Amino acid sequence: MTTTAGPLDVTAVRADFPILSRTVRDGKPLVYLDSGATSQRPTQVLDAERRFLETSNAAVHRGAHQLAEEATEAYEGAREKIAAFVGATPGELVFTKNATEGINLVAYAMSNAATAGDEAKRFVVGPGDEIVVTEMEHHANLVPWQQLCQRTGATLKWFGVTDEGRLDLSRLDEVITERTKVVAFVHQSNVLGTVNPVEPLVRRAREVGAFVLLDACQSVPHGLSGQGPVNLGELDVDFAVFSGHKMLGPSGIGVLYGRRELLEAMPPFLTGGSMIELVRMEGSTFAPPPQRFEAGVPMTSQAVGLGAAVDYLNAIGMDRVAAHEHLLAERALAGLKELPGVRIIGPRDTTDRGATVAFVIDGVHPHDASQVLDSLGVAVRVGHHCAWPLHRSCGIPATVRASFYLYNSLSEVDALVDGVREAQRFFGVA
């Protein structure tokens, strides 16, 4: 790994990821373009997890023995690092099993609020209230809100998507109204690559007193081109989620960010051990956040691993990661645009977009295209990428999606474009 200034040294970065040197399908070098689904992990992360398990493993926040102390320190130390990485304080970060659980936590806390006393009143949702999402949401930021509406009698509303793959905010004041309780939207689309404008949505939500939840799964890991790391505090959202395995860390850990005063007042979702203050047979009181939202023995080596992933990204610098990905996106868009019969689904230039590129090929179904790419060693995702309504709104059942990360090289972008050309040849459409 290199920590010098200047552009990111992709050769040095790749050396940290053992899996990237393997071959697939009869000796083809692996070209991994599916980091939007899950990223690969550097040895630094794997080593950190192993070292923790070999030296300090114990159940955190329990016991007074030395290992318990060390494990708790490692767990809370990871929370501090991760919080700093996203511009938050440690008390604002809740560890969950994944980002999906983080969103469910907020949605269920809101329906639990109805019976949780005066302090929780501000979270109560009921008939006449509205929840606002967008048509480009991952199912994880759509289905929990549909379900909350079903449980409480609230109404779900959403922003549409323009032909260019941008949020249609032309009716901002009509969609977000005095009735709106929550505005939940994705920072960077996992399909289109679009980076949505946070500021106007937060401003409108503030005007009407609605909470804002940001799905930052595809932005926190990559940073923003020209800006560097995602700073949740500066974005002034109320809640945000992201997942460990999409940012070089382990699976089994996600993060819910919540503004401190909101977490203080919010009732729990999962209950049980660890999250209590006082337990009697007749009833219980709950610990302050973040512990209130971390019932049961939490994941530990995963938190340590995610802390190491943050160290890794910081050492490289998120501005350099974002700049590198910008180059990859530029090359991919240029290469794919040159191919007749290939249509990019999402913004066609690099303005306010990340390095996730979805496309369709006339006459070649995405599944078939991915099979040809796979035969060449190029791993992409196909299907609706857990954003079925978005695909429906575009009038297509599925897309091919290439999603890049800091370890991808420009020549891998070329391998993608060559592979698409080969798919067209194989199916006789070019």
Added chain:
Amino acid sequence: MDLGSMYQEIILDHYKNPHRRGLREPYDGESFQVNPTCGDEVTLRVKLSDGKVADVSYEGQGCSISQASTSVLTDLVVGHSVEEAFATMDAFVELMQGRGQVEPDEDVLEDGVAFAGVAKYPARVKCALLGWMAFKDAVGRTSTNDEVEAS
């Protein structure tokens, strides 16, 4: 990897020139099936006559494997008794779930043997079975209707 082992000429032929495609009247049972992982879908209708499959018509969107498999299905079941059609289906399902270890019987599966290569790719097995699941369901719906009419 040899792409040709999956994409046999027979499969590509059925994909480009599908048999019996389109939804037709009359029909006795209809089924809509979807593959939730990729969004591929098929609507398939069955017309029965004297215990035999008189017609299978379908419409859908999907990859070459799912489209070709449904086309082959119609060749294999139309004109046969429901019992024979289900026996053929069982043989096809066994082939597809055999991870490439099952030797297909060409007398039973005819063009269906071309899908033997697909069975080696677990992610694509569902594609090949989509139309067959719709056929099974559509036939089931015809018998339910019969019972309702009889009672």
